[in-house]
Amino acid sequence: MYKLQGTSIYLAALERADCRKLYEDAEYDFDNPTDILHIGHSTEKSDEWYEEIQKSQGKTHVRLGIFINDGTVIGDVALQDIDWQNRSCSLGMSIEKLEYRNRGYGRQALLLIIEYGFKNLGLERITASTLDLNISAQKSLEKSGFMLEGRERKAVYFGGGRHDRLNYAMLAVEYQKLTEDAKK
Numbered sequence: 001m002y003k004l005q006g007t008s009i010y011l012a013a014l015e016r017a018d019c020r021k022l023y024e025d026a027e028y029d030f031d032n033p034t035d036i037l038h039i040g041h042s043t044e045k046s047d048e049w050y051e052e053i054q055k056s057q058g059k060t061h062v063r064l065g066i067f068i069n070d071g072t073v074i075g076d077v078a079l080q081d082i083d084w085q086n087r088s089c090s091l092g093m094s095i096e097k098l099e100y101r102n103r104g105y106g107r108q109a110l111l112l113i114i115e116y117g118f119k120n121l122g123l124e125r126i127t128a129s130t131l132d133l134n135i136s137a138q139k140s141l142e143k144s145g146f147m148l149e150g151r152e153r154k155a156v157y158f159g160g161g162r163h164d165r166l167n168y169a170m171l172a173v174e175y176q177k178l179t180e181d182a183k184k
Contacts, residue, residue, distance in 0.1 A: 004064070004116055006108035011064040011077060011116075018065050018073040019050040025074075025096040032101075032136040062116070066095065066109045074100040077109045079117045079126065088125040089117065107140050114144070118175045125171055131156060132164040141168045145178045 004011040014022075023046035053063050063078035075095035082089040093109060095101050117123040128146060130137040142148070146168035154162035 004112040006112050008069055009074075009105050009108050009112075010067050010069065011109060011112050012067060014050070014053060014063065014065040014073070014076060016047065016050045019046040019053070021073050022046070022065075022076065022094075022096050023049075027096060027098045029098060029101065029136075032134045062113075062121070064113065066093075066105060068100075068105065074105060075109070077113045079113060079121070079123070082121075082123075086125075087123050088127070089123060091126055091128040102136060107144060110140060110144050114170065114175060115179075118172050123172065125169055127167065127169045129165050129167045131158065132166055133158075138166060144170075145174060146170045147174070 002012065020043050023043050053061070057063065060082050061078055061080045062082070063076055063080070065073045066075040066077055067073050074097065075093065077093040078091070079089045080092050091110070091113070093106060093113075095106050114126055117126055127149075128137075128141055130141070132151075147170065148166060149169050150167045152165040152167065155165040156163045
């Protein structure tokens with residue numbers, strides 16, 4: 001099995017059983033909410049998700065599981081909506097159980113997948129967005145070198161109110177500079 005190895009996690013292909021486990025483990029973080037809420041999805045829905053992953057893998061998406069080094073699947077990370085002509089895509093990530101969040105696993109996964117995108121796929125631009133409420137995601141993106149490019153004011157209706165969507169991006173030249181600076 002092909003792996004992208006980090007310090008305490010690795011990224012690898014998601015199997016059907018992994019998708020089921022992620023659906024079973026899903027916990028919502030009300031302190032750092034996302035604008036996508038999948039309450040009530042059954043494990044049968046995870047089979048549909050697995051099939052969607054297989055259909056688009058390597059074409060319009062690269063979606064990998066996030067595994068801690070003991071082999072436990074804790075989430076997924078993706079380069080999605082890949083535009084091969086313009087060499088760009090968006091980033092998506094989820095860590096399902098609250099106990100695995102804010103431990104650095106997400107940041108490691110983020111760094112591994114953007115390295116893969118820039119070095120192996122030849123991408124020139126990777127974007128990410130999050131709600132203004134999700135401070136953890138904002139910190140992780142900024143620590144990883146993403147730049148805030150814009151704010152869509154009151155773009156998302158969520159939790160009984162309107163919230164801003166923050167749009168981030170990293171360019172290949174910025175990634176290269178970050179890796180060069182890290183070697184110094």
